[in-house]
Amino acid sequence: MIRIHQSVSGAENVQPFDLTDRGLLLADGLFDTSRVVGGRIILMRAHLARLTGDAAALGIEVTPEALEALAGEAVPGGAEGALRLTVTRGPGGRGLAGETAGAPTLMARFSPMEMPYPMPPVRLGISAIRRNSTSPTARHKTLSYTDNIMALREVVAAGHEEALLLSPDGKVACASAANVFARFGNRLVTPPVSDGAMPGIVRGWLLQAAIGAGFETAEESLTPDRLTQADGIFLTNSLRIFQPVSTFAGRSLDTSLPPALIQLGHALLEGAFDD
Amino acid sequence: MIRIHQSVSGAENVQPFDLTDRGLLLADGLFDTSRVVGGRIILMRAHLARLTGDAAALGIEVTPEALEALAGEAVPGGAEGALRLTVTRGPGGRGLAGETAGAPTLMARFSPMEMPYPMPPVRLGISAIRRNSTSPTARHKTLSYTDNIMALREVVAAGHEEALLLSPDGKVACASAANVFARFGNRLVTPPVSDGAMPGIVRGWLLQAAIGAGFETAEESLTPDRLTQADGIFLTNSLRIFQPVSTFAGRSLDTSLPPALIQLGHALLEGAFDD
Numbered sequence: 001m002i003r004i005h006q007s008v009s010g011a012e013n014v015q016p017f018d019l020t021d022r023g024l025l026l027a028d029g030l031f032d033t034s035r036v037v038g039g040r041i042i043l044m045r046a047h048l049a050r051l052t053g054d055a056a057a058l059g060i061e062v063t064p065e066a067l068e069a070l071a072g073e074a075v076p077g078g079a080e081g082a083l084r085l086t087v088t089r090g091p092g093g094r095g096l097a098g099e100t101a102g103a104p105t106l107m108a109r110f111s112p113m114e115m116p117y118p119m120p121p122v123r124l125g126i127s128a129i130r131r132n133s134t135s136p137t138a139r140h141k142t143l144s145y146t147d148n149i150m151a152l153r154e155v156v157a158a159g160h161e162e163a164l165l166l167s168p169d170g171k172v173a174c175a176s177a178a179n180v181f182a183r184f185g186n187r188l189v190t191p192p193v194s195d196g197a198m199p200g201i202v203r204g205w206l207l208q209a210a211i212g213a214g215f216e217t218a219e220e221s222l223t224p225d226r227l228t229q230a231d232g233i234f235l236t237n238s239l240r241i242f243q244p245v246s247t248f249a250g251r252s253l254d255t256s257l258p259p260a261l262i263q264l265g266h267a268l269l270e271g272a273f274d275d
Numbered sequence: 276m277i278r279i280h281q282s283v284s285g286a287e288n289v290q291p292f293d294l295t296d297r298g299l300l301l302a303d304g305l306f307d308t309s310r311v312v313g314g315r316i317i318l319m320r321a322h323l324a325r326l327t328g329d330a331a332a333l334g335i336e337v338t339p340e341a342l343e344a345l346a347g348e349a350v351p352g353g354a355e356g357a358l359r360l361t362v363t364r365g366p367g368g369r370g371l372a373g374e375t376a377g378a379p380t381l382m383a384r385f386s387p388m389e390m391p392y393p394m395p396p397v398r399l400g401i402s403a404i405r406r407n408s409t410s411p412t413a414r415h416k417t418l419s420y421t422d423n424i425m426a427l428r429e430v431v432a433a434g435h436e437e438a439l440l441l442s443p444d445g446k447v448a449c450a451s452a453a454n455v456f457a458r459f460g461n462r463l464v465t466p467p468v469s470d471g472a473m474p475g476i477v478r479g480w481l482l483q484a485a486i487g488a489g490f491e492t493a494e495e496s497l498t499p500d501r502l503t504q505a506d507g508i509f510l511t512n513s514l515r516i517f518q519p520v521s522t523f524a525g526r527s528l529d530t531s532l533p534p535a536l537i538q539l540g541h542a543l544l545e546g547a548f549d550d
Contacts, residue, residue: 004294013366017292017299019279019382024292025361026420027302058421059428082369086300091288094357094386096420096427096452107294111369132407132443136425144419145301145371146333150411152371153334168407168443177371 003070004107021105022098023088027143029105030054031086034201034238036110037269039078041071042238045275046201047085054140055087060104062087067106074108081112082239088143115239117269118262121246121255122235124175125160126224127151131173131196138173138196148176162235164224164248167196172222178237179203182222182230183258189230192219202236205273206264213260224249232256241265278345279382296380297373298363302418304380305329306361309476309513311385312544314353316346317513320550321476322360329415330362335379337362342381349383356387357514363418390514392544393537396521396530397510399450400435401499402426406448406471413448413471423451437510439499439523442471447497453512454478457497457505458533464505467494477511480548481539488535499524507531516540 004015022028032051035042048064055062067085075083086107092100129151137144151163163176173196174180180197181190188210191197207217227233232254233245242265244255267273279290297303307326310317323339330337342360350358361382367375404426412419426438438451448471449455455472456465463485466472482492502508507529508520517540519530542548 013293013295014291015294016289017294018288019290019292019384020288021299024296024299025306025359025418026424027418028421028424031300058425084300084369094359094388096424097431109294113369128409129411130407130409132405132410134403134405134443135407135422136404137419137421142421143300143302144412144421146303146412146417146419147410149301149303149371150333156372168409 004105018091020091021088022090022092022100023086023105023143026096028058029060029086029088029143030058030141031084031143032141034083035115035241036075036079036081036083037271038080039075040271040274041075041083042268042271043201043205043273044068046205047238050141050199050201051085051087054142055104057136057140058089058142060087060089062104062106070106070108074110076110079110079112080114081110084109084111086143117241117265118257119240119243121244122161123159123247124162124164124233124245125155125158126249127154127163127165129154129165130168131165133167133194133196139193139199141198152176165196166224170223171195172224172227174198175235178235178240178243180222181206181234181236182227183232183234184230186214187216187218189218189220189222191222195221200236201238202241205268206236209264209273210261213264215260241268279380293366295366295368296363297365297367297375298361298380298418301371303333304335304361304363304418305333305416306359306418307416309358310390310516310544311350311354311356311358312546313355314350315546315549316350316358317543317546318476318480318549319343321480322513325416325474325476326360326362329417330379332411332415333364333417335362335364337379337381345381345383349385351385354385354387355389356385359384359386361418392516392540393532394515394518396519397437398435398522399437399439399508399520400430400433401524402429402438402440404429404440405443406440408442408469408471414468414474416473427451440471441499445498446470447499447502449473450510453510453515453518455497456481456509456511457502458507458509459505461489462491462493464493464495464497466497470496475511476513477516480543481511484539484548485536488539490535516543
């Protein structure tokens with residue numbers, strides 16, 4: 001197994017790397033991004049479980065223990081920032097079926113950063129790129145991120161800040177790097193994975209945790225029209241936690257988040273939901 | 276601009292590489308594979324034009340001249356084999372929109388190999404993974420190859436050798452690493468790019484060149500049912516040139532290729548269509 005960790009940016013970015021790695025040549029691998037607060041990885045167990053599960057779905061064997069050890073080396077004590085874990089099928093031969101030595105590549109990279117909470121509101125625009133739920137890239141966090149990158153570039157060029165991707169039949173799937181929740185009164189609704197939603201860690205956590213905070217939650221199909229009828233729209237991901245949407249489909253939206261939701265996010269960042 | 280070339284495999288695979296390269300982290304880049312005969316890249320102009328065009332579509336600036344110079348360093352004189360050119364957006368900051376220094380990474384890798392012509396027939400099976408024509412990955416040869424890899428693994432596990440991908444509405448798109456042609460008498464039909472077909476170099480060449488060899492050619496939508504009615508099915512790509520399909524949808528097919536077609540491929544490999 002090839003293990004690479006980087007704890008700061010700079011010259012150490014350039015390291016010996018096998019250029020036949022299938023992660024580099026064919027996006028044959030996966031990744032996970034988590035938020036680090038006071039040197040602690042928020043919802044670490046869930047992150048490691050999803051990443052190892054995603055890897056298994058692609059036929060790549062890696063254990064949570066190996067990833068946890070690597071993450072521990074990458075994250076400095078007491079640090080604030082973002083941890084990215086990457087797993088690839090490893091170096092291999094030519095072609096899609098190229099033989100590998102069966103040794104996956106594991107990489108951990110920690111980027112120190114301060115992030116506000118909650119995040120400032122964001123303008124959400126619909127991309128013309130549809131999200132295909134038959135693709136493993138829709139339900140597993142693979143390295144194949146061209147669609148997400150190009151969707152973001154498309155809507156940024158049109159004056160928005162984050163891209164909403166729809167399913168081929170026009171249902172809401174998710175944003176380029178976040179899940180979408182619509183709030184109807186006390187009810188928080190997010191699209192099901194079968195509509196192309198990435199099974200995000202904060203999404204999964206919120207669907208459960210919000211119930212304890214007095215909300216009703218549901219995985220239900222949403223159309224863009226239905227989104228415009230919501231009392232509010234917010235995005236979730238592991239770095240931003242909650243991010244209100246300020247404009248969508250030419251409309252200005254109420255960007256306030258319910259106090260009970262904001263409090264839930266504070267508890268998350270304080271480690272109240274970690275094992 | 277970062278330029279890396281490798282002319283043989285082995286220990287030199289491990290080289291200094293910037294681990295923040297967006298090609299490695301987010302599949303933010305493209306590639307091209309071409310066949311080298313006697314040290315000459317078959318249809319080189321078309322390959323370089325597609326790769327630079329694909330890069331421009333992703334907002335990555337690279338010139339055919341820079342790629343040609345790199346390819347020239349990678350391919351030994353008189354060699355037989357496969358050349359892979361890779362272009363990425365280069366090293367960058369965190370996140371999908373991560374800032375780059377504007378310096379793409381260019382890589383060339385030559386793999387010596389002997390390949391039969393025509394290729395032995397292949398068993399073709401339909402994958403459950405659909406090919407989404409709204410995705411930039413359908414019409415540009417990006418690094419996002421997870422779908423292709425997983426489609427191939429799926430059909431190989433079911434006893435086939437190559438995967439056929441359909442569009443979301445059930446039309447034939449292409450194989451995991453090849454285009455699909457159906458032959459009806461003297462008529463060669465391949466799906467249009469709007470159905471999710473990769474605009475392959477040999478596909479584009481054959482649509483023109485076959486006319487001069489007495490065939491009729493057409494880009495037309497095909498269903499799997501229509502494929503089973505063909506007099507023969509064959510795959511095209513830049514390494515295999517022509518590869519007959521031996522079984523499809525549980526049927527055995529005539530794997531003979533028309534002599535005029537075989538002769539056209541010989542002329543291609545002899546450089547008759549190169550500038």
